Amino acid sequence: MRWHEKVVGVLDPDEVAPHFLVRGKTIDPSGRFEVRDVMHEALPHYGSRLLEASVSGSEAEIERAFVQFSAAYNAFVEGVLTMPSYEIVIDTTARWDAFPTLNQGFKLILMDxxxxxxxxxEACRILIEKNPEYEEAVHEIFDAYRGNVVGLVEYQKAVPGLDLGKYQTMKVRHYRNRCREMGITPDATLIDQILDPTIDFVVGVEAG
Ligand SMILES: [Fe+2]
Incomplete structure (x- = not known):
């Protein structure tokens, strides 16, 4: 918001909108994977389940709901999906030799x-160590949103000349790291699918 306000002087949603990519449908032509809305579907869903559990659930229900919310937010969204996206901003601004402060800002975001x-x-690791059944609760999240992590979506494909394979490899590295931090076994099939060059999504096409 500070960058939008101080640098480009555009802050109102209506003014900002024309500068964003139109989120067209991202489709897997093979029909195997579906790209779902993680930010507006998964996070509110698992967040409200955690809230409900913390108001009226048993200790085990609260723990399981916490593991799922934290797996969705800290491990999946922040820990795997967005890390390569920050790198894309850093690489793009470097490639264009433009927006040096934005480049620096995103490097700081990465550190934070x-x-x-x-x-x-770490919170997940502690709870999974206490009850190993919670490992399955983590895999459930990554499985439900498998399509979002397997393919490249529209904003990732928007800048010509970027080495997209780099970001797929990076996703795998982050996924392995998150699993190691949580003390769980990575899903080998998911890793194979992320690295499979034949899985390539098409952007901006309506199904059917
Ligand atoms: Fe964050």
């Missing part, structure tokens, strides 16, 4: 993310 991601994954 590292701190609170590991807060979330």
């Amino acid at each position: 993310e590292g701190r609170h991601i590991t807060f979330g994954t």
Whole structure:
């Protein structure tokens, strides 16, 4: 928001909107994967389940709901999905030789993310160590939103000339790291799918 206000002087949603990519449908032509809305679907869903559990659930229900929310937010969204996205901003601004302060800002964001991601994954590790059944609760999240992590979506494909394979490899590295921090076994099939070059999503096409 500070960058929008101080640098480009555009802050109102209506003014900002024309400068964002139109989020067209991102489709897996093979029909195997679906790209779902993580920010507006998964996080509110698992957040409200955690709230409900903390008001009226048993200790085990609260713990399981916490593991799922933290797996969705700290491990999946922040810990795997957005880390390569920050790198994309850093690489793009470097490639364009433009926006040096934005580039520096995103490097600082990366450092800060590292701190609170590991807060979330460490909390999961403690709870999973207490009850190993919670490991399945983590895999459930990554499985439900598998399509979002397997393919590249529109904003990741928006800048010509970026080495997109780099960001897929990076996702795998982050996924392995998050699993290690939580003390769980990575899903080998998910890793194979992220690295599979034949899985390539098409952007801006309506199904059917
Ligand atoms: Fe964050």
